[in-house]
Amino acid sequence: MRVLVVEDDRNLREAIVSVLEDEQYEVDTADNGHDGLLIAEQGIYDLLVLDIMLPGIDGIALIQKLRRKGDSTPALFLTAKDSVEARVRGLDAGADDYLIKPFAIDELLARIRALLRRSKGMGAGGELSYGAIVLPGNEYEACCNGLTVKLTSKEYELLSYLVQNKEQILKRDQIFNRVWGIDSDANETAVDLYIHYLRKKLVPSGCDHYIHTIRGVGYMLKANDNHV
Numbered sequence: 001m002r003v004l005v006v007e008d009d010r011n012l013r014e015a016i017v018s019v020l021e022d023e024q025y026e027v028d029t030a031d032n033g034h035d036g037l038l039i040a041e042q043g044i045y046d047l048l049v050l051d052i053m054l055p056g057i058d059g060i061a062l063i064q065k066l067r068r069k070g071d072s073t074p075a076l077f078l079t080a081k082d083s084v085e086a087r088v089r090g091l092d093a094g095a096d097d098y099l100i101k102p103f104a105i106d107e108l109l110a111r112i113r114a115l116l117r118r119s120k121g122m123g124a125g126g127e128l129s130y131g132a133i134v135l136p137g138n139e140y141e142a143c144c145n146g147l148t149v150k151l152t153s154k155e156y157e158l159l160s161y162l163v164q165n166k167e168q169i170l171k172r173d174q175i176f177n178r179v180w181g182i183d184s185d186a187n188e189t190a191v192d193l194y195i196h197y198l199r200k201k202l203v204p205s206g207c208d209h210y211i212h213t214i215r216g217v218g219y220m221l222k223a224n225d226n227h228v
Contacts, residue, residue, distance in 0.1 A: 006036030033057035044178040052079040067094035131223035144205035162221040
């Protein structure tokens with residue numbers, strides 16, 4: 001899972017990053033609202049952890065701008081303001097949860113896990129599922145209509161990303177940046193190639209039709225046989 005942390009307090013930001021990386025999350029950071037918004041708009045994150053009082057634009061304005069653009073990435077607000085009014089304002093702006101500073105690291109991690117489970121359809125054991133597709137979470141394989149499908153690590157990452165963002169149109173560059181990384185030596189044609197590999201492996205289970213091509217844009221995982 002990939003997390004963006006936007007926090008202007010350097011010590012707190014570095015502490016959060018260290019904890020999340022220890023838990024095997026991929027973490028990017030920003031120390032102000034403007035940079036945080038630009039990075040968040042890449043659309044490659046599973047969760048946003050946002051301070052409310054930020055230089056530039058504050059966390060409230062940041063999440064409002066993202067929500068107006070249709071970005072539904074879960075957001076956890078961090079703030080020193082513990083009034084009911086402040087919490088209501090943050091939640092009404094589009095935040096999914098609210099954590100008061102100072103906070104216990106265990107509570108931060110628990111809230112992150114809960115947000116990710118709700119948003120990604122994860123089971124208690126960390127598995128991902130959508131329709132007839134189940135990804136156990138600890139093996140490079142999928143269970144599709146009861147059949148085990150062996151996957152390479154990159155195929156698994158790609159299918160996981162599609163499942164996590166089911167029924168959403170994902171642009172090629174968005175998929176590439178998330179699965180291969182912005183600094184990868186590969187190019188966006190890798191997305192089309194690996195989609196082809198995935199479809200081929202899903203044919204025996206009848207799940208290949210889950211992956212829809214959105215011409216000129218990218219792909220979408222949707223559990224029906226209608227052409228999109």
